[in-house]
Amino acid sequence: MALDWQSLRIEGIYRQPVEGFGMLRIKLPAGVLSAPQARGIAAIAASFARGALHLTTRGSIELHWVREEDLAAVKGSLAALGLTSRGACGGAVRGITCAGRGSVGFPQVESLARRLQRQFTGNPRFERLPKKFKIGIFADAADRGHLIQDVGLVPQGSGYDVWIAGGLGRDPQAGFLLEEQVTEGRIIPLIEAILLVYAAHAPAGKRLKHVVREMGEGALRELIAAQPFASEELSPPAGLPDHFVPALPDFGRLEAPVFGGELPGDGLVRLAGFAEKWGGGWLLVTADQNVAFHLTGDDAAPRQELATLGFGGEGRAEQICFRICPGSHECRMGLAPTRDLARQVIAGMGPVAGVARWAVSGCPNSCAQPQIADFGILASGLVKGDDGSRSPRFQLYRNQAEGLGEVMSSNLSTEELLDAVRSLG
């Protein structure tokens, strides 16, 4: 019997471009995983996913090319590691992403991300949403990541500023500030209130940004405030701490660059060993698709060891901050081979462009978030040539101010795009 791929989305599974294969996305709260979990994921990748994995811009890990008959076994293997893909695709609350380079407040952020994931993952009240619902916590608002979430939290004073109704895709929209300095005890009830309004007022297939566009900010605020939990304050959780990554800033942080988030399983195994030796046993998948460590000692020796493990970042591609979605390499929606394109772009760019933050998305869904990079490339469509072949067309974005980036040029062929990048200096 043919698989019902649509019904599998709630398990974090998408169909891939080749018949019989699926992608499974593992949710990591705040992008954190332990060294044993990393080794376990590498072993699953070796058995079921061609030995490789993909680090996403939301701090999740994707396993591509899993045969449909192996999906249940992969789910079981992940459960044995204390990991889940539940709700990583489909109309559910997605993995709780977290960004902010080397934030000293990371323990607080990690704790909140774990509580949010526990609250919303596998909870049937929040699994039949009109579309995906993204929550992110951003220690550094300059990254602009809070603007593109359904709920974006920015630590502020003794609480969090709560931004809502942002999103990218075909109609990008920056979120707006719903409330300032919301205490941590109110965060879960307030998000529940937002989710209830979203579920009741968004048509199927639409995000929260659609609701605010239809009814206006004022009406949405009133509806959220009228929900029974909107002002509830929960007591601080009892028990042991929910954070495990060593706190900064005692010794600092190191990052292993991973071009386009494409990491072979044996690379993850090496990084797991590194984490045990120097990072308290914990790894962080970053929003730039790298793996970071909070060091438990001076950074000179670990920096040297990371280089000997093959993560010294000597290559030009690893030195440029480049977020890259899987594109047509692995995604059914992909219009362009994003990693190949990124390598071409890097080869042609001058020193000025090389110090900027870049992103390449293989279709208008914008998974690499090109609208919040300094420069973004988005495959916007395909054109048919005289010989019947199809070639991608691109938009080039630039972000020079607050908010989302603006389109500099549209409908560019690959050659025109490369010329445009070269002219950036």
Ligand code: SF4
């Ligand atoms: S942006 Fe498009 S091509 Fe890239 S991963 Fe997302 S859906 Fe796939």
